[in-house]
Amino acid sequence: MASQDSFYQYLRNRGVSRRDFIKFCTVMAASLGLEPGAAGAIAEALETKRRMPVIWRNFQECTCCTESFIRTQHPKASDIIMTMISLDYHETLMVAAGHQAEEAVAKAIEDNRGNYILAVEGAIPVKDGGIYCCIAGRTAVDMLKEEAKHAKAIIAWGSCAVNGCVQAANPNPTGAVPVQDIIKDKPIINVPGCPAIAEVMAGVITHVLTFERLPELDSQGRPKAFYGHRIHDKCNRRAYFDAGMFVENFDDQGAKEGWCLYKLGCKGPNTYNSCSNLEWNGGLSYPIKSGHPCIGCSEFGFWDNTGGTSMYAHLSEVPGLKIGVNVDAFGAAAVGAAIAGAAVHAGLSAVTKKQMDRQENEKNCKNKVEG
Amino acid sequence: MAERIVVDPITRIEGHLRVEAKVEGGKIIDAASSGTMIRGIEIIARDRDPRDVWALVQRICGVCTTTHALTSIRAVEEALQIRVPKNAELIRKIMLAVIHIHDHVVHFYHLHAPDWVDVPKALQADPRRTAELAQSISRWPKSTAGYFRDVQDKLKAFVANGQLGIFANAYWGHPAYKLPPEANLMAVAHYLEALDWQKEIVKIHTVFGGKNPHPNYLVGGMASAINIDGDNAINIERFNLVGKLIDEALEFVLEVYLPDLLAIAAFYKDTAAYGGGLGNYLCFGDFSTAPNNDPSGFLLPRGAILNKNLSEVLDVDPRDPQQILEYTDHSWYEKAPKGLHPWEGETNLKYTGPKAPYETLDETGAFDKPYSWIKSPRWKGHAMEVGPLARMLVGYAKKDAPSHALIKDEIDKALQGLGVGVEALFSTLGRTAARGIESKLCALWLKQFFNELIANVKGGDRKTFNQEKWEPSTWPKESKGVGLTEAPRGALGHWVRIKDGKVTNYQCVVPSTWNASPKDLKGQHGAYEASLLGVPMAKADQPVELLRTIHSFDPCLACAAHIIDTESQQTTKVEILR
Numbered sequence: 040m041a042s043q044d045s046f047y048q049y050l051r052n053r054g055v056s057r058r059d060f061i062k063f064c065t066v067m068a069a070s071l072g073l074e075p076g077a078a079g080a081i082a083e084a085l086e087t088k089r090r091m092p093v094i095w096r097n098f099q100e101c102t103c104c105t106e107s108f109i110r111t112q113h114p115k116a117s118d119i120i121m122t123m124i125s126l127d128y129h130e131t132l133m134v135a136a137g138h139q140a141e142e143a144v145a146k147a148i149e150d151n152r153g154n155y156i157l158a159v160e161g162a163i164p165v166k167d168g169g170i171y172c173c174i175a176g177r178t179a180v181d182m183l184k185e186e187a188k189h190a191k192a193i194i195a196w197g198s199c200a201v202n203g204c205v206q207a208a209n210p211n212p213t214g215a216v217p218v219q220d221i222i223k224d225k226p227i228i229n230v231p232g233c234p235a236i237a238e239v240m241a242g243v244i245t246h247v248l249t250f251e252r253l254p255e256l257d258s259q260g261r262p263k264a265f266y267g268h269r270i271h272d273k274c275n276r277r278a279y280f281d282a283g284m285f286v287e288n289f290d291d292q293g294a295k296e297g298w299c300l301y302k303l304g305c306k307g308p309n310t311y312n313s314c315s316n317l318e319w320n321g322g323l324s325y326p327i328k329s330g331h332p333c334i335g336c337s338e339f340g341f342w343d344n345t346g347g348t349s350m351y352a353h354l355s356e357v358p359g360l361k362i363g364v365n366v367d368a369f370g371a372a373a374v375g376a377a378i379a380g381a382a383v384h385a386g387l388s389a390v391t392k393k394q395m396d397r398q399e400n401e402k403n404c405k406n407k408v409e410g
Numbered sequence: 411m412a413e414r415i416v417v418d419p420i421t422r423i424e425g426h427l428r429v430e431a432k433v434e435g436g437k438i439i440d441a442a443s444s445g446t447m448i449r450g451i452e453i454i455a456r457d458r459d460p461r462d463v464w465a466l467v468q469r470i471c472g473v474c475t476t477t478h479a480l481t482s483i484r485a486v487e488e489a490l491q492i493r494v495p496k497n498a499e500l501i502r503k504i505m506l507a508v509i510h511i512h513d514h515v516v517h518f519y520h521l522h523a524p525d526w527v528d529v530p531k532a533l534q535a536d537p538r539r540t541a542e543l544a545q546s547i548s549r550w551p552k553s554t555a556g557y558f559r560d561v562q563d564k565l566k567a568f569v570a571n572g573q574l575g576i577f578a579n580a581y582w583g584h585p586a587y588k589l590p591p592e593a594n595l596m597a598v599a600h601y602l603e604a605l606d607w608q609k610e611i612v613k614i615h616t617v618f619g620g621k622n623p624h625p626n627y628l629v630g631g632m633a634s635a636i637n638i639d640g641d642n643a644i645n646i647e648r649f650n651l652v653g654k655l656i657d658e659a660l661e662f663v664l665e666v667y668l669p670d671l672l673a674i675a676a677f678y679k680d681t682a683a684y685g686g687g688l689g690n691y692l693c694f695g696d697f698s699t700a701p702n703n704d705p706s707g708f709l710l711p712r713g714a715i716l717n718k719n720l721s722e723v724l725d726v727d728p729r730d731p732q733q734i735l736e737y738t739d740h741s742w743y744e745k746a747p748k749g750l751h752p753w754e755g756e757t758n759l760k761y762t763g764p765k766a767p768y769e770t771l772d773e774t775g776a777f778d779k780p781y782s783w784i785k786s787p788r789w790k791g792h793a794m795e796v797g798p799l800a801r802m803l804v805g806y807a808k809k810d811a812p813s814h815a816l817i818k819d820e821i822d823k824a825l826q827g828l829g830v831g832v833e834a835l836f837s838t839l840g841r842t843a844a845r846g847i848e849s850k851l852c853a854l855w856l857k858q859f860f861n862e863l864i865a866n867v868k869g870g871d872r873k874t875f876n877q878e879k880w881e882p883s884t885w886p887k888e889s890k891g892v893g894l895t896e897a898p899r900g901a902l903g904h905w906v907r908i909k910d911g912k913v914t915n916y917q918c919v920v921p922s923t924w925n926a927s928p929k930d931l932k933g934q935h936g937a938y939e940a941s942l943l944g945v946p947m948a949k950a951d952q953p954v955e956l957l958r959t960i961h962s963f964d965p966c967l968a969c970a971a972h973i974i975d976t977e978s979q980q981t982t983k984v985e986i987l988r
Binding site: 089090092097098099100101102103104105106107109110111112115116117120121124125126127129130131132133134135136137138139140141142143146164167168169170171172173174175176177178181204205206208209210211212213215233234237275276288289290294295296297314319320321323324325326327328329330331334336342345348349350351 | 952
């Protein structure tokens with residue numbers, strides 16, 4: 040049956056040769072950072088599988104994760120959408136609208152019970168019954184609960200879905216919460232960043248597709264392959280940090296020489312992400328390389344972690360200078376405010392009113408969700 | 411008897427938009443558009459350091475991912491009276507031109523084209539005739555029969571496979587689709603090419619801003635230092651990369667986007683007969699060529715047109731407390747006693763719509779009560795349309811603008827090519843065509859800005875940042891400013907008030923707030939709503955024509971519905987006590 044074609048069969052139908060297919064698998068293996076021998080395993084997996092159904096929901100967000108996703112260089116977004124997954128619902132890209140769009144998602148769930156991936160972009164407002172984000176007359180929170188029920192797993196795209204991001208920043212007027220605060224009984228892959236890096240997004244999808252299992256996650260639910268190091272660990276300016284050579288002001292001689300941006304508020308030492316490893320937009324650059332300090336956009340509560348000062352004020356301490364120790368081995372407390380949670384907040388020397396409001400708010404939202 | 415149709419979600423847009431329309435005699439006779447999501451970015455911006463706010467408000471939109479940041483730093487720089495070095499100004503202009511081109515191309519192929527292109531029909535095309543068609547309209551080297559045959563084979567396999575993904579459940583075969591199979595195949599091929607190309611042009615943002623989406627900006631300049639003899643800053647390799655990407659962008663716009671647009675438009679001249687809507691157009695203007703950002707030097711000029719009257723362009727002053735006022739009469743807020751200028755913005759959330767899940771926002775169909783999270787900004791009491799069509803019309807009509815001759819020439823050429831008069835611009839088709847024409851202009855200007863940047867650096871100016879007023883101790887105790895840009899979707903303004911080093915009030919009036927606004931106190935429709943009146947509907951349950959008209963605005967709803975100001979009631983009280 041045509042609808043049961045494997046990915047390989049599908050490529051064959053499109054006129055792709057066996058040789059090109061193996062080449063593709065090799066590129067995939069390389070893009071996932073695997074040893075060359077893994078290409079065989081990828082080929083085997085793809086030869087026996089049909090395209091993975093994905094339902095992609097946009098809730099309370101700005102669509103930067105979708106925009107990032109379509110920028111992926113390897114594999115290309117067009118290849119992912121046309122040949123690797125079946126993107127059965129995506130509000131920004133799908134042709135059907137209105138009730139035909141909602142029918143499409145209902146059918147995708149019905150046809151793929153227990154087998155589809157639910158990808159969520161955006162936070163979920165829960166204050167006042169969730170009325171701050173409605174689609175087709177239904178609230179985002181109801182929609183998420185219902186569509187998560189039969190999902191195989193959930194991917195939380197970007198900081199909105201992982202930690203609430205900008206709308207959850209103090210004072211969180213709509214009671215925005217991340218996916219993991221609402222869904223407790225499904226595996227969730229957290230892919231933070233504002234947005235997440237395109238190749239990381241593509242990597243997460245292709246990992247699930249290729250190896251038929253979720254990537255190994257850290258204690259915060261993030262794939263270790265992409266969030267195992269701090270930006271600081273692999274920063275192109277790291278040698279200047281170690282040598283004590285710092286940019287003091289934007290565009291000073293140090294800036295022109297590319298010295299360390301730590302004194303201008305760089306959050307690279309507190310931020311787990313692949314920016315300094317994969318870099319952005321096809322390995323071209325990333326914020327620090329281009330002269331701006333890292334704002335820590337993949338860390339919990341990064342909008343409020345500055346303790347009431349500017350994001351350009353430098354960190355009071357740089358936790359653990361040992362390269363290659365991931366967040367789990369390191370322990371939450373050492374990573375400081377970045378990990379968030381009341382205990383960490385309380386440990387800060389200056390807990391601002393903002394932060395206390397925020398905690399209160401989080402508590403209220405949690406109560407609402409659970410109640 | 412009128413039939414009511416509800417389209418929710420309107421897909422292929424940014425954000426969440428709902429349209430309820432009344433159809434009678436095969437035409438839409440009334441419409442209400444509703445923004446159904448809100449986040450509250452302005453209230454979150456309060457109390458923060460004004461140098462940080464660009465990053466926060468940038469997240470209003472991840473699609474035109476650079477314009478809110480730029481608008482924010484302009485607002486803060488005006489408030490703090492910070493002058494920006496020439497290199498930084500040029501880099502910002504380059505980044506803004508890039509987002510216009512990127513955004514317009516993605517809109518055309520990925521968000522709008524499925525309204526015009528019947529994808530499965532491409533399977534019936536003769537690839538040789540498709541190649542002939544493509545070669546007759548442009549010099550794009552890929553346009554060979556073999557290439558189009560390969561694309562068709564891929565599409566065949568995709569359709570035969572049965573998993574249609576984003577193309578499932580659509581309106582294929584709908585009578586409103588009019589392209590011959592060959593044009594459909596050409597468009598499908600370019601849909602895929604555009605998807606690959608768009609990830610390239612944004613690399614210009616990555617060079618200067620470190621990433622895209624959401625590149626970095628900086629109050630006082632740009633963070634990307636220039637050192638032509640250094641290996642860790644902007645040097646000749648980075649400039650060469652930017653230069654190459656600009657050339658490729660120019661070629662893509664001239665040889666793919668614009669020819670496709672005009673070729674497809676030729677089959678849809680009927681859509682020039684409807685969708686015009688308000689006939690009122692507003693621009694803040696952008697791309698300064700005069701010193702001190704003087705609006706008289708804007709390549710995209712500032713001004714307003716009322717009632718389609720192209721013989722007069724009216725002056726616009728966004729600082730004037732009487733000109734731009736926001737109303738909440740049909741929005742889910744506590745009602746303000748009068749319209750308010752953004753510097754005085756006052757809003758309190760108050761949802762009064764039906765309890766979710768709901769079938770309709772107003773069972774009576776009258777929509778005389780609040781029905782949207784979007785407010786209703788009005789200019790001198792008029793509902794206005796903003797966006798590429800507004801910019802092209804103001805440029806067309808404003809004879810003393812520096813770019814007037816160029817804009818007029820490009821528009822006249824397009825109109826002649828299609829064999830239609832200037833009145834055809836006031837329509838669904840006009841909006842879509844204006845976006846393409848503007849992309850060509852922006853691509854030409856992009857190259858010009860880049861040449862100016864190289865010349866300036868060559869002349870010895872390497873400065874990208876002005877340090878003078880970086881420290882809060884140098885700021886006035888109280889100040890206010892407005893940042894204005896032309897974002898891809900239209901006139902964008904951020905109004906900021908700063909006190910004791912912190913933001914005390916932050917208000918954004920964004921393009922989609924103007925276009926997607928609900929009715930105002932006088933019952934005047936917003937631009938989306940007005941544009942739907944009279945739109946024909948061949949099949950009420952397959953709303954292709956409605957989508958076409960709404961998509962011609964390129965809706966961006968997360969931008970439009972961002973305004974919450976729950977603390978302002980308190981602020982007002984404090985002001986009264988003073």
